Structure formats: C-alpha cells, structure tokens
Amino acid sequence: MMDIRLEGIAHSYGVTEVLRDVSLDIDTGRIVCLVGPSGCGKSTLLRLIGGLERPSQGRVLQIGAPPEGCLNPLTYIFQDFALLPWRTVRGNVSLVLEDHGIRGRKAAPIIADVLARTRLSDFADALPKQLSGGMKQRVAIARALAVNPAVMLMDEPLSALDSQTRELLMDDLISLWTREPFTAVYVTHNLAEAVRLGHRVVVLSRRPGRIREIVEIGKPLAERGYADPDLDRVQQHLWSLMREEARAADEELIDV
Amino acid sequence: MSDARLETRPMREVRFRGGGFQPERRRWIGVAVFVLVIGLVEWGTRAGWISALTLPRPSEVLATFGELWESGLFFAHLVPSLTRLAVGAALGASVGIATGMLIGLFSYMRAALVPVIAAIFPIPKIALLPLFVIWFGIDEGSKYALIAFGTFTPTVVATYGAVDNVDRTLIRMGQSFGLSWLSIVRKIVLPGAMPGILSGLRISLAIAIILLVAAEMLGAQYGIGAYILEAGSLYDLERLFAGVVILSILGVLVSMTIGFMEQRLLGWRT
Numbered sequence: 025m026m027d028i029r030l031e032g033i034a035h036s037y038g039v040t041e042v043l044r045d046v047s048l049d050i051d052t053g054r055i056v057c058l059v060g061p062s063g064c065g066k067s068t069l070l071r072l073i074g075g076l077e078r079p080s081q082g083r084v085l086q087i088g089a090p091p092e093g094c095l096n097p098l099t100y101i102f103q104d105f106a107l108l109p110w111r112t113v114r115g116n117v118s119l120v121l122e123d124h125g126i127r128g129r130k131a132a133p134i135i136a137d138v139l140a141r142t143r144l145s146d147f148a149d150a151l152p153k154q155l156s157g158g159m160k161q162r163v164a165i166a167r168a169l170a171v172n173p174a175v176m177l178m179d180e181p182l183s184a185l186d187s188q189t190r191e192l193l194m195d196d197l198i199s200l201w202t203r204e205p206f207t208a209v210y211v212t213h214n215l216a217e218a219v220r221l222g223h224r225v226v227v228l229s230r231r232p233g234r235i236r237e238i239v240e241i242g243k244p245l246a247e248r249g250y251a252d253p254d255l256d257r258v259q260q261h262l263w264s265l266m267r268e269e270a271r272a273a274d275e276e277l278i279d280v
Numbered sequence: 281m282s283d284a285r286l287e288t289r290p291m292r293e294v295r296f297r298g299g300g301f302q303p304e305r306r307r308w309i310g311v312a313v314f315v316l317v318i319g320l321v322e323w324g325t326r327a328g329w330i331s332a333l334t335l336p337r338p339s340e341v342l343a344t345f346g347e348l349w350e351s352g353l354f355f356a357h358l359v360p361s362l363t364r365l366a367v368g369a370a371l372g373a374s375v376g377i378a379t380g381m382l383i384g385l386f387s388y389m390r391a392a393l394v395p396v397i398a399a400i401f402p403i404p405k406i407a408l409l410p411l412f413v414i415w416f417g418i419d420e421g422s423k424y425a426l427i428a429f430g431t432f433t434p435t436v437v438a439t440y441g442a443v444d445n446v447d448r449t450l451i452r453m454g455q456s457f458g459l460s461w462l463s464i465v466r467k468i469v470l471p472g473a474m475p476g477i478l479s480g481l482r483i484s485l486a487i488a489i490i491l492l493v494a495a496e497m498l499g500a501q502y503g504i505g506a507y508i509l510e511a512g513s514l515y516d517l518e519r520l521f522a523g524v525v526i527l528s529i530l531g532v533l534v535s536m537t538i539g540f541m542e543q544r545l546l547g548w549r550t
C-alpha cells in the first residue's frame with residue numbers, strides 16, 4: 025500500500041508564482057480529482073507529484089512501499105496519448121516493459137492481459153495512425169496498466185476526445201476501478217468527469233493555485249450514473265466555487 | 281414539406297476548391313519526361329536544328345556506351361567509382377549522423393560544434409583537394425576523404441534539426457515510465473528523427489556523387505569521373521555524355537533506394 029503526501033508545495037517559474045502552499049494526502053485505492061481554472065497549475069502539480077519537475081518549496085512523499093510487482097509506481101496518462109507512432113499497439117505496451125528486462129515470452133502474457141482489460145486484443149498489431157482517439161487513449165491506459173502502477177497520474181486524459189467517446193471511456197475507467205481499485209490523481213476541466221470519477225474533488229484557486237476546498241463524494245463509483253441527481257448537486261456546488269475564479273482567471277490572461 | 285422543384289431562386293453547385301498539396305504516386309510521368317526530352321534532342325540533331333557541336337546525338341551516345349560496355353572498360357570505370365562513393369559516403373554519413381545526434385542531445389556539444397559546422401559548410405570541398413592529397417596521399421585516401429567530408433556537413437545539419445523536431449511529449453513519456461537514457465535515445469529520439477535524417481541523406485548522397493567527379497580529377501586512371509574529365513579535355517562530347525548519363529543513373533538509383541527505405545522505415549507516418 026502506498027500513499028502520497030504533498031507537504032507545503034509551492035512552485036514558481038521565474039517570477040510567475042504557479043502554486044502556493046499545497047498540502048494534500050492521496051490515499052491508496054481512491055481517485056482524487058483536481059479541478060481549477062485554466063492556468064492555475066494543475067498540470068504543474070501533476071508533474072511535481074510524478075517527479076518530472078522539482079518543487080521550489082515543499083516535498084512530495086511516498087508513504088509505504090509500492091505493491092509487489094510494481095514496475096513504475098507513479099505512472100502518467102497524457103492528454104495527447106503520447107504513443108510512439110512507429111510502434112504497433114503491442115509495441116507501445118512492450119516499450120515500457122523492455123527496460124525492466126521483460127520481453128518476448130515473459131512480456132506476452134502481460135501484454136495480452138492489459139489489452140484484454142482495455143478491449144484492444146483484436147488491435148494488437150495496428151499502428152496508432154489506424155486507431156480512433158478513444159482507442160489511442162485506451163492503448164495509453166493499457167500501457168500504464170502494464171507497469172502495474174501504485175498511482176496513476178492522469179492529465180485531462182479525456183479532453184482530446186469527443187463527448188460520446190468520453191462517456192464510453194469513463195465507463196471503462198469505472199469498470200477498471202471496480203474490478204481492481206487503483207489510486208489516481210485525475211486532472212480535469214470537466215466538472216461532470218470530476219464528480220463521476222472522484223472520491224475526492226480538490227478545487228484549486230486561480231493562479232497562484234491554492235486549495236480552495238476539498239469535496240468528498242461518498243457514493244460508490246459503480247452506483248454513479250449518467251445525469252445522476254446527487255452528483256448534479258455536487259457539480260453545482262463545485263461550479264459555484266469555481267465560477268468566480270474561472271472568470272477572474274479568464275480576465276487575468278489578457279494582461280499577462 | 282417544401283419541395284425543391286418549387287424553388288425559384290437561382291441555383292448552382294458549390295464550386296470545388298479543395299484537393300492538391302498532397303503528393304500522389306504517378307509512376308510513369310518521370311519516364312515519359314526522359315523519353316520526351318531524349319526524343320526531342322535526337323530529332324533535333326538529325327533534322328539539323330541542333331548543331332552537332334552543341335549536343336551529341338543520343339543514339340551516338342548510346343553507341344559509345346555500347347563500345348564502352350563491349351571493351352570491358354565499363355566495369356573498370358564503374359567499380360572503382362562505386363567503391364569510392366560507397367566508402368566515402370558511408371563514412372561521411374555515419375560520422376555525420378553520430379555528430380548530429382551529439383549536437384541534438386548535448387547542449388555543450390551544440391554550443392561547441394554548431395559554429396564549427398557553420399564555418400566548414402560553405403567551404404567548397406573541391407578547393408581543399410590539394411590539402412587532402414597532402415594529408416591522405418594521392419591514392420584512394422584523399423578521394424574517400426573528399427567525399428566523406430562533403431557528405432558529412434549536410435548530414436550533421438539535417439540530423440540535429442531532426443533531433444530538435446522530435447516530439448518532446450514522447451520523451452517526457454519515456455522518462456515518466458523510467459526508461460533509461462539510452463533507451464530513450466534508441467527507441468524514441470532516433471526513430472523520431474529518422475524522417476529528417478533520411479531526407480538529409482537524399483541531399484548528402486547527391487553531393488557525394490558531385491564530389492566523386494572532383495575526387496577523380498587527381499591521380500585516378502579509372503573511374504567515371506576520370507572518364508568524363510578525359511573526354512572533356514578532348515572535347516569528345518559523345519563520351520562526355522555517356523559518362524554524365526552514368527552519373528545521372530547513379531543519382532536516380534540512390535534516390536530510389538532512399539525512397540524505398542522511406543517506405544519501409546517510415547510507413548507509420550500519417
């Protein structure tokens with residue numbers, strides 16, 4: 025079991041202060057959604073959590089050991105999929121196993137398993153250019169599952185997709201989670217996504233991003249449906265928190 | 281329900297204005313252009329509106345070529361030339377790709393080498409031939425060096441440009457999965473730079489063929505370049521053209537080889 029703790033994270037790019045005093049616990053087996061106005065530092069925070077950047081202040085802590093057989097504890101899923109266009113679906117999954125000495129006969133069952141879980145078994149030999157956007161993101165999810173991550177870091181994974189595909193993929197994520205709960209930090213602009221997938225929703229203020237409020241959603245993921253009235257209420261509340269910030273952030277960009 | 285037939289306002293089809301800007305395969309056009317130009321020259325020289333002094337008759341060039349073939353001299357000239365081309369270009373291109381990768385990957389290398397490359401790129405390598413002769417001897421060494429040097433610079437420039445253009449999000453992805461530096465270079469940077477490297481190679485190899493003739497100016501008894509230069513000094517236009525045609529065919533073959541490699545290696549491109 026591995027938890028993540030953020031302690032007093034602050035970050036600046038030159039004179040631009042992006043994050044200020046962010047402290048947060050990310051518990052095993054739960055999905056934390058990060059919402060906030062554009063430019064408030066959500067992607068930056070995610071890069072800090074995954075060790076792709078160093079915070080100017082504060083620490084990111086891993087508490088406890090990652091589970092047995094975990095190859096890459098902190099694993100990203102990117103908005104633009106980040107698939108290698110010259111590798112097939114299978115090759116893209118195998119890429120992240122090769123460096124751990126898992127190839128050929130040893131890799132085959134892992135690849136088959138993750139492709140089956142993301143319903144891609146029939147497309148193992150397709151190149152990314154042959155796939156639709158939703159399928160590409162499922163390949164990226166399969167690739168992330170292959171390294172058996174302790175925490176998945178998702179930066180607007182569905183925002184490059186059309187709304188139907190988004191619904192379908194959200195259902196996929198929910199069924200993946202109900203079958204085998206994973207820990208995730210899920211950045212999104214879309215409050216509907218946040219209330220469908222999040223056990224907690226963290227609302228950030230406009231830049232410099234601070235935690236405005238943390239909303240807990242008790243309803244189990246499997247019971248949440250499309251246009252669920254309970255969730256609508258939470259979504260309303262989130263929007264009321266965000267509206268002012270979003271408007272202010274929107275106007276701020278003009279004088280930057 | 282409105283009926284289209286009752287429509288009285290003027291009607292016309294929307295004008296098509298899309299299409300184009302997308303290379304398509306037109307296999308035989310290239311051949312047709314060659315046939316047309318050669319046919320025109322043949323006709324002109326026979327009919328007399330092209331004088332024999334301006335251009336040789338294509339059929340006579342072909343006859344010269346036939347003689348060359350039958351005397352066995354064709355291969356005597358072609359083999360050394362191809363060897364020089366292969367050794368020189370392979371040397372220049374591989375060192376060039378390696379240097380370009382270094383420049384693309386390391387900031388210090390970039391700071392140190394980019395000005396050097398910029399300084400040696402515009403030097404006409406032919407001007408350095410005497411120097412190469414002193415350094416590498418009058419034999420094959422100086423010829424390899426000239427061709428290698430000429431292919432090196434354009435390959436370097438194309439390669440580091442290609443490395444710069446590799447999608448950074450793919451590199452971040454590699455890092456986020458904990459891939460080693462070497463794996464990132466081998467599996468992400470190199471394949472990502474391949475399109476740029478190959479199109480650079482197209483130019484470098486054409487330059488290599490140009491330099492082949494220059495390299496054979498000094499101390500070469502056999503070689504297509506030597507053959508052309510000898511014919512040129514005697515104003516033997518038929519032989520001159522026979523040699524030039526061989527060079528052109530070589531150029532087309534090289535270009536076709538790279539086209540084939542692009543098809544094989546870059547099939548993933550959209």
Ligand SMILES: Nc1ncnc2c1ncn2[C@@H]1O[C@H](COP(=O)(O)OP(=O)(O)OP(=O)(O)O)[C@@H](O)[C@H]1O
Nearest residue numbers: 037040042061062063064065066067068069213231
């Ligand atoms: N590498 C960088 N160098 C300088 N400034 C940066 C860098 N990355 C991000 N920023 C700035 O930091 C701020 C926060 O960026 P970030 O991408 O984290 O925001 P975000 O919340 O993810 O925004 P969005 O909702 O648009 O994705 C922005 O103002 C951005 O311009």
Ligand SMILES: [Mg+2]
Nearest residue numbers: 066067068179
């Ligand atoms: Mg972002």
